[in-house]
Amino acid sequence: MSAIENSKLAIIGAGAVGTSLAYASLIRQSAREVVLYDINEPKVEAEVLDLAHGTQFTGASCVSGGADLDMISDANMVVITAGARQHPGQSRLEMSGVNVGILRELMPKLIKRAPDAVYMIVTNPCDILTYAALHFSGLPSSRVFGSGTVLDSSRLRWLLAHRVGVAIANVHATIVGEHGDSEFPLWSQARVGPISLDQWVADDISPVTNGREKFSEAEFAAITEDVKTAAYRVIAGKGATNYAIGLSGARIVEAVLRDEGAVLPISSVLTDYRGVSNVALSVPTVVNAEGVSRVIEVPFSESEQALFQHSADTLRATLDTLGLK
Amino acid sequence: MSAIENSKLAIIGAGAVGTSLAYASLIRQSAREVVLYDINEPKVEAEVLDLAHGTQFTGASCVSGGADLDMISDANMVVITAGARQHPGQSRLEMSGVNVGILRELMPKLIKRAPDAVYMIVTNPCDILTYAALHFSGLPSSRVFGSGTVLDSSRLRWLLAHRVGVAIANVHATIVGEHGDSEFPLWSQARVGPISLDQWVADDISPVTNGREKFSEAEFAAITEDVKTAAYRVIAGKGATNYAIGLSGARIVEAVLRDEGAVLPISSVLTDYRGVSNVALSVPTVVNAEGVSRVIEVPFSESEQALFQHSADTLRATLDTLGLK
Amino acid sequence: MSAIENSKLAIIGAGAVGTSLAYASLIRQSAREVVLYDINEPKVEAEVLDLAHGTQFTGASCVSGGADLDMISDANMVVITAGARQHPGQSRLEMSGVNVGILRELMPKLIKRAPDAVYMIVTNPCDILTYAALHFSGLPSSRVFGSGTVLDSSRLRWLLAHRVGVAIANVHATIVGEHGDSEFPLWSQARVGPISLDQWVADDISPVTNGREKFSEAEFAAITEDVKTAAYRVIAGKGATNYAIGLSGARIVEAVLRDEGAVLPISSVLTDYRGVSNVALSVPTVVNAEGVSRVIEVPFSESEQALFQHSADTLRATLDTLGLK
Amino acid sequence: MSAIENSKLAIIGAGAVGTSLAYASLIRQSAREVVLYDINEPKVEAEVLDLAHGTQFTGASCVSGGADLDMISDANMVVITAGARQHPGQSRLEMSGVNVGILRELMPKLIKRAPDAVYMIVTNPCDILTYAALHFSGLPSSRVFGSGTVLDSSRLRWLLAHRVGVAIANVHATIVGEHGDSEFPLWSQARVGPISLDQWVADDISPVTNGREKFSEAEFAAITEDVKTAAYRVIAGKGATNYAIGLSGARIVEAVLRDEGAVLPISSVLTDYRGVSNVALSVPTVVNAEGVSRVIEVPFSESEQALFQHSADTLRATLDTLGLK
Numbered sequence A, B, C, D: 001m002s003a004i005e006n007s008k009l010a011i012i013g014a015g016a017v018g019t020s021l022a023y024a025s026l027i028r029q030s031a032r033e034v035v036l037y038d039i040n041e042p043k044v045e046a047e048v049l050d051l052a053h054g055t056q057f058t059g060a061s062c063v064s065g066g067a068d069l070d071m072i073s074d075a076n077m078v079v080i081t082a083g084a085r086q087h088p089g090q091s092r093l094e095m096s097g098v099n100v101g102i103l104r105e106l107m108p109k110l111i112k113r114a115p116d117a118v119y120m121i122v123t124n125p126c127d128i129l130t131y132a133a134l135h136f137s138g139l140p141s142s143r144v145f146g147s148g149t150v151l152d153s154s155r156l157r158w159l160l161a162h163r164v165g166v167a168i169a170n171v172h173a174t175i176v177g178e179h180g181d182s183e184f185p186l187w188s189q190a191r192v193g194p195i196s197l198d199q200w201v202a203d204d205i206s207p208v209t210n211g212r213e214k215f216s217e218a219e220f221a222a223i224t225e226d227v228k229t230a231a232y233r234v235i236a237g238k239g240a241t242n243y244a245i246g247l248s249g250a251r252i253v254e255a256v257l258r259d260e261g262a263v264l265p266i267s268s269v270l271t272d273y274r275g276v277s278n279v280a281l282s283v284p285t286v287v288n289a290e291g292v293s294r295v296i297e298v299p300f301s302e303s304e305q306a307l308f309q310h311s312a313d314t315l316r317a318t319l320d321t322l323g324l325k
């Protein structure tokens, strides 16, 4: 063994998201080597320097990068954050055209240099772009996916953990569908520790919940709304979202580079999943060194099935508009 | 602030279990300071030295200890592993008498020195001894619990993770009841990622499971048996079990010292839980800096309710025999 | 124990530096609880949300905050990043006036709410502000210090590690003096693993250095210059520096909250250190739960002594100008 | 990428040392996959089970193993702990014959199955066995080394850290030579943070050291003696040493599998190092994915040179006796 083999993470785009994802990956040691690429040379060089200056505190993980694409050669995983960010008020789907164009040019160049990598799309609209990237790459569909609703699910879990008063690690709840306005929580499968969310506090007076009853429909609706509008509120207050997506992305990177078989709601092009095909959106997926190892067929309630179909239709319509058949 | 406050973990008993738990706690930095106590002075001093010699590699965590009980003063958590270990062929309940006697003498001395600590019993039979320790301590019941079936549940999850081919972190399954022969898995609540265990592979052909069907009743029964006999097999092969309980114990310690609110199947004295009172056994429990923050009322199937009652009856009978009303 | 005690880190200022420091602290679990405060309410609320949305991936660490200063009550450590950032071309000392004014108002309010905390100043010019903060606080000098040259030393180590081809953890080199233009590396004490830096490659042909000789004076001078101008270059390229200071700050936080006794070049008000008194600048310092536990009297070469005195004089002059006697 | 490549650690020998090393490696996630092998089938199977039962708490790291050597195939690193342990009173060199015999048989079988691995010898006498293993393997000398005095140096640092009152991470001191009675600390290069150990407390009154003076010759001698006899004392008290060597070994594994370039005092066959050739003993060494990347030529004082030569002569004599030219 003259060198280690599963070490190299390339991040395309050194904006707020790409650098936060690099930072989180370095601190968590998600990869041994992080390479950052951007077309904006002064920017990417400054970001690499700033990240590198902290590597005394990141164990064996190190960072390099610049505006020369050859630096990503032989990456084991490539994460794409390049593109326009979401402006205040702008819907995720509205950003599509420009970013599809960037991918059309970028993917062949990336695949030439990192032909064996697993590719993850973070740039928005990430479901549309995942479809586009797969299309432009010619890779097997397991090797191209989007970060999807991992972030949205983390937002949901944080809200629920506060509401029920247990550790966030013990709140199991998932957002599926589009990473965008048509997404929805799979309430039928949500759990707190060993019990179903809708049974929580059913027969128990906890000091935390002060005798409150079960979750009401209104609360479920309010929480759903809160998650769906979270990005808009963060963008309104600080102009972008970056920290939470940085951590979510780093976590998915680990699932791949450590060959974990972790279950995460990432976005991949589906084939006959609950009747949906030829569109990328998020469902619980087993993620390992191959990328998408398996999508899990979750039981949907009737209304969930309708919401899922609606989300797929929305995305398919956009793909059609963009000429992505 | 002249010193940190949630730092001190005292471990009573420097045998195979106590030292493994200390080792895991140091490596994971579960506590800032680990103190090991045992009546066997040469043994405990050698163990402390051996552990201390590795602390170059354990961050800020450090270890000390010996045969002087005053070293545990002001511990924030006390873990009791002292006592006779389980001999090959011996049932867990058969060890009771001797170990109850040890606790009767030990608890008052511990509480005098660490009056505000949370107490965890690991020594077997840990449910019986948890009851006894609470009894001898006069503490509120939230502050005395047993490591219970956290270990058994970890064994179950490991078996299931291999069987289904996903990361162990995404297998949610719990053993409840006695830490011993009458324990049982809560199959009705077991999940793989977002779906119920009995739906796994229902409508999906995974490469991992090669077209196999859903779990059969026979498989569930075989896995249950495997978990229940695991300790016996380990003891037959190596004379003790220590590594897995060391990690399980360190994990519970973290839930307390980091005030996590983690959901873990620890053993505490129950009051009208599914009809069971005045006996300690394991159910899913929210664990934080107070110890037992709340027991979670899990829905039981009819057969689970019967098994649970049987487990409680078994333990109550032993307690009666031992004169612990 | 009804709650954990060494858990609470308050960060004042939710700009690029404060939020990066919060992010790094959450990911590294440097504190159990991070509270972010800023006068800019929409901004700080958005930053807290974005950070909180990632806490599914940060273990037990959690974050809250806003524009209400009462949220920092009883913090164990307070890190101050509030203030104007360094503009391109601006020297660190030029920012002084405004930021001294902010501290004059802020310190009494902070101390009222967190009277037992250890205070760290990150805002620039950090040596001047450390002096000012101590002055305005009335606290013992051990409890108020600046992040100093921990960041600059990390930059130096990164450069050296690349040059010599060993892990950054084995490069021991320190920048002392002002966090600013008059700072300098203590070359006389710099080491690679067990040997003095100026002996590296003395009698050895390494593949990494390809037969190159010892470090030359010119190389030492170039590296010094590189470190001293690093911040300017990063600011020119990206408008601020935040990631490396975020990690450096989180590392210092750990030294305090874990009561480590770590040796770090932080900035504190010195009393007769190598002839220097009544000015704050960085020298190797033992940092623990009390803050500054001890400054270490490092042997200086003659030229190092002159540089150190010059650095102190520069800072003293600024303090005088600002009326801080 | 269909699988990760730097993941597999094989440990030969499932005794106290091999299992502790496996446990530490799992907890620290030093390797993705740990395989344990031993000729004692019931023992190794029980140890693997016990370790596996804890893997719910070890992230992505997993363990398997048994008495079938084929399980180690394609390991990236092989650590050898098989053999007779040191009995109370027995010198490390007295164990040689038997263990050389085991290696003679084992090495070819291992290399057939893991031809590209880096090999580390932990079994004692580890310097003798490192020489023998290299001899029997036909591998380049960079790919076979002994754990050497990493453990002994950790013992030294722990003693010094307590004596000076700073974090162990800031105490830089190294034991070199034989892992055994002729070893010695390189006092001339020992440091506390940025200063030489013999200057510590020179001009400073610390609360920790209560006005004590510099280290005296007598103290240096006592500490040296303490380190050299530590193993004997641990073995007298508990029958073996395992925890500290487990952590030391895991740390070295990381240096290799993460391609760190870490400086560690491992034992390798030297060629004209300070006049010593054709014998394996420990000196500060840069360790990366190739194994021994470079030995560092440390300046020795005159007495250190004499001690080093003596240590080499002692080992050479044993090698001669054993017929290992």
Ligand SMILES: NC(=O)c1ccc[n+]([C@@H]2O[C@H](COP(=O)([O-])OP(=O)(O)OC[C@H]3O[C@@H](n4cnc5c(N)ncnc54)[C@H](O)[C@@H]3O)[C@@H](O)[C@H]2O)c1
Residues within 6 Å of the ligand: A012, A013, A014, A015, A016, A017, A018, A037, A038, A039, A040, A043, A081, A082, A083, A084, A085, A086, A102, A106, A121, A122, A123, A124, A125, A126, A147, A148, A151, A179, A240, A241, A242, A245
């Ligand atoms: N999927 C999610 O959950 C999620 C969350 C947050 C943000 N995002 C998306 O991530 C993207 C990036 O956001 P940001 O805040 O980092 O934006 P940003 O504007 O800060 O950074 C984008 C970077 O991409 C670079 N870039 C543009 N074209 C490029 C090309 N052809 N090659 C290389 N680099 C190129 C730009 O120079 C810029 O540095 C946006 O599309 C945003 O909507 C997604």
Ligand SMILES: NC(=O)c1ccc[n+]([C@@H]2O[C@H](COP(=O)([O-])OP(=O)(O)OC[C@H]3O[C@@H](n4cnc5c(N)ncnc54)[C@H](O)[C@@H]3O)[C@@H](O)[C@H]2O)c1
Residues within 6 Å of the ligand: B012, B013, B014, B015, B016, B017, B018, B037, B038, B039, B040, B043, B081, B082, B083, B084, B085, B086, B102, B106, B121, B122, B123, B124, B125, B126, B147, B148, B151, B179, B240, B241, B242, B245
């Ligand atoms: N709850 C679980 O899941 C679990 C798992 C494994 C083992 N165990 C139990 O843990 C206990 C310890 O097992 P072990 O393998 O470490 O046994 P061991 O024999 O190796 O160690 C027990 C130690 O307790 C010490 N001791 C005895 N009386 C003492 C006293 N009054 N004060 C202090 N120390 C005292 C002994 O000197 C000995 O060192 C056993 O009861 C075993 O059955 C529990």
Ligand SMILES: NC(=O)c1ccc[n+]([C@@H]2O[C@H](COP(=O)([O-])OP(=O)(O)OC[C@H]3O[C@@H](n4cnc5c(N)ncnc54)[C@H](O)[C@@H]3O)[C@@H](O)[C@H]2O)c1
Residues within 6 Å of the ligand: C012, C013, C014, C015, C016, C017, C018, C037, C038, C039, C040, C043, C081, C082, C083, C084, C085, C086, C102, C106, C121, C122, C123, C124, C125, C126, C147, C148, C151, C179, C240, C241, C242, C245
């Ligand atoms: N010491 C170092 O090594 C180091 C390194 C980098 C940056 N810095 C310094 O850190 C400081 C912050 O830099 P930044 O990039 O985060 O700047 P920034 O402008 O992004 O953020 C500063 C924040 O402080 C807030 N603020 C201003 N007055 C306040 C008050 N009275 N109370 C609370 N909050 C207040 C502002 O609203 C703003 O959000 C600057 O002084 C910069 O020079 C120091």
Ligand SMILES: NC(=O)c1ccc[n+]([C@@H]2O[C@H](COP(=O)([O-])OP(=O)(O)OC[C@H]3O[C@@H](n4cnc5c(N)ncnc54)[C@H](O)[C@@H]3O)[C@@H](O)[C@H]2O)c1
Residues within 6 Å of the ligand: D012, D013, D014, D015, D016, D017, D018, D037, D038, D039, D040, D043, D081, D082, D083, D084, D085, D086, D102, D106, D121, D122, D123, D124, D125, D126, D147, D148, D151, D179, D240, D241, D242, D245
């Ligand atoms: N280098 C160090 O710093 C250091 C420190 C501690 C111990 N050690 C040494 O480590 C070795 C192991 O110590 P231990 O306490 O684990 O001993 P142990 O007796 O507990 O275990 C040794 C194991 O090796 C197995 N074994 C014997 N021959 C084998 C073969 N041919 N193939 C596979 N397995 C075989 C045995 O079955 C046994 O399980 C001893 O030589 C000891 O001196 C070295």
